[in-house]
Amino acid sequence: MQILQSTAKPQNNTDTFEILGTDFIEFYVGNAKQAAHFYQTAFGFQLVAYKGPETGSKDYCSYVLQQDKIRFVISSAFRPDHEISHHVHQHGDGVKVLALWVNDTVDSFNKAIERGAEIAFDPYTIQDDQGSVVLAGIKTYGDTVHTLVERKNYRGTFMPGFKPMASLMDNLSTGLKYVDHCVGNVEIGQMNRWVKFYQEVLGFKLLITFDDKDISTKYTALMSKVVSNGTGYIKFPINEPAQGLKKSQIDEYLEFYNGPGVQHIAIATDDILKTVGQLRSNGIDFLYVPETYYEDVIERVGKIDENLEDLKKLNILIDRDEDGYLLQIFTKPLQDRPTVFFEIIQRKGATSFGKGNFKALFEAIEREQEIRGNL
Numbered sequence: 001m002q003i004l005q006s007t008a009k010p011q012n013n014t015d016t017f018e019i020l021g022t023d024f025i026e027f028y029v030g031n032a033k034q035a036a037h038f039y040q041t042a043f044g045f046q047l048v049a050y051k052g053p054e055t056g057s058k059d060y061c062s063y064v065l066q067q068d069k070i071r072f073v074i075s076s077a078f079r080p081d082h083e084i085s086h087h088v089h090q091h092g093d094g095v096k097v098l099a100l101w102v103n104d105t106v107d108s109f110n111k112a113i114e115r116g117a118e119i120a121f122d123p124y125t126i127q128d129d130q131g132s133v134v135l136a137g138i139k140t141y142g143d144t145v146h147t148l149v150e151r152k153n154y155r156g157t158f159m160p161g162f163k164p165m166a167s168l169m170d171n172l173s174t175g176l177k178y179v180d181h182c183v184g185n186v187e188i189g190q191m192n193r194w195v196k197f198y199q200e201v202l203g204f205k206l207l208i209t210f211d212d213k214d215i216s217t218k219y220t221a222l223m224s225k226v227v228s229n230g231t232g233y234i235k236f237p238i239n240e241p242a243q244g245l246k247k248s249q250i251d252e253y254l255e256f257y258n259g260p261g262v263q264h265i266a267i268a269t270d271d272i273l274k275t276v277g278q279l280r281s282n283g284i285d286f287l288y289v290p291e292t293y294y295e296d297v298i299e300r301v302g303k304i305d306e307n308l309e310d311l312k313k314l315n316i317l318i319d320r321d322e323d324g325y326l327l328q329i330f331t332k333p334l335q336d337r338p339t340v341f342f343e344i345i346q347r348k349g350a351t352s353f354g355k356g357n358f359k360a361l362f363e364a365i366e367r368e369q370e371i372r373g374n375l
């Protein structure tokens with residue numbers, strides 16, 4: 001099973017750390033059964049595999065969900081002293097693993113450690129009658145881990161230890177295709193450290209820098225740098241808070257996640273009107289941008305294929321760069337803590353991240369922060 005990311009154009013050809021794609025994204029949650037149900041019914045993922053007591057996993061369970069090229073693993077533990085329970089206690093439900101699909105785990109792991117990565121866990125092999133998978137882990141920001149996954153000798157569903165399992169309901173795909181980018185929030189002053197980590201350890205290139213002049217409202221500011229791997233298919237923007245009059249959304253995240261972590265996962269669709277229409281009718285709540293946003297948006301972005309009224313009805317945002325335009329929208333937080341959320345994005349040529357929408361978006365987030373009493 002192969003998970004490839006993004007259709008953005010390659011950025012360079014001097015790849016010094018080969019990554020074949022994102023293998024999976026793992027969430028540590030308090031109740032994996034219910035969370036897995038939510039991602040199936042609300043977002044249209046299919047259950048494909050499971051591990052738990054029934055398969056011999058006595059301490060924790062994991063549900064593997066798939067939609068097109070996106071694979072999520074949702075895990076929770078049964079006892080308070082388990083690593084997953086500690087993580088949930090500290091961070092609430094959140095992203096623990098951004099797994100990278102590699103050709104040779106031991107070789108990639110050694111290279112990463114030589115270049116300064118910290119070990120999360122040493123390489124080990126798991127096997128069953130379908131073959132073997134080699135795993136190793138390196139640490140990134142906060143408690144987040146990049147698991148390296150070598151699966152060229154495996155034919156089964158997901159990994160040894162899991163059994164195939166299908167959704168019990170007829171859930172319809174919402175048209176989510178692949179992970180476009182995964183954003184991390186880090187503490188003030190730490191953005192450059194992590195940009196350097198991706199450059200030096202994983203051979204990523206710095207793609208874009210946004211400073212607090214690009215990303216600020218009257219009250220709050222943040223800075224962001226986007227790094228991308230050798231093929232350009234994997235993009236990790238890193239945010240840090242900047243000094244503003246009030247508490248920024250990054251500060252709020254860091255407070256409630258209790259440290260750095262994954263802020264949002266941007267998922268691409270080929271038909272954002274259809275996808276967001278379906279997600280809304282499935283009960284997903286999105287950030288609200290006032291109608292005035294649409295008064296001058298066409299002046300700013302020029303001609304688009306979609307009917308503006310349709311976009312306005314669903315509150316979808318538009319931005320343009322030199323390569324084309326993009327349509328995007330952001331969910332509200334996916335759990336009770338104001339931490340991780342999704343972005344739904346449709347790229348129509350544009351390779352950027354919606355800079356023209358930053359102000360409207362951050363004002364929308366500030367309105368939510370204010371309601372939560374965290375501004």
Ligand code: FE2
Pocket residue numbers: 181183264266343353
């Ligand atoms: Fe994004």
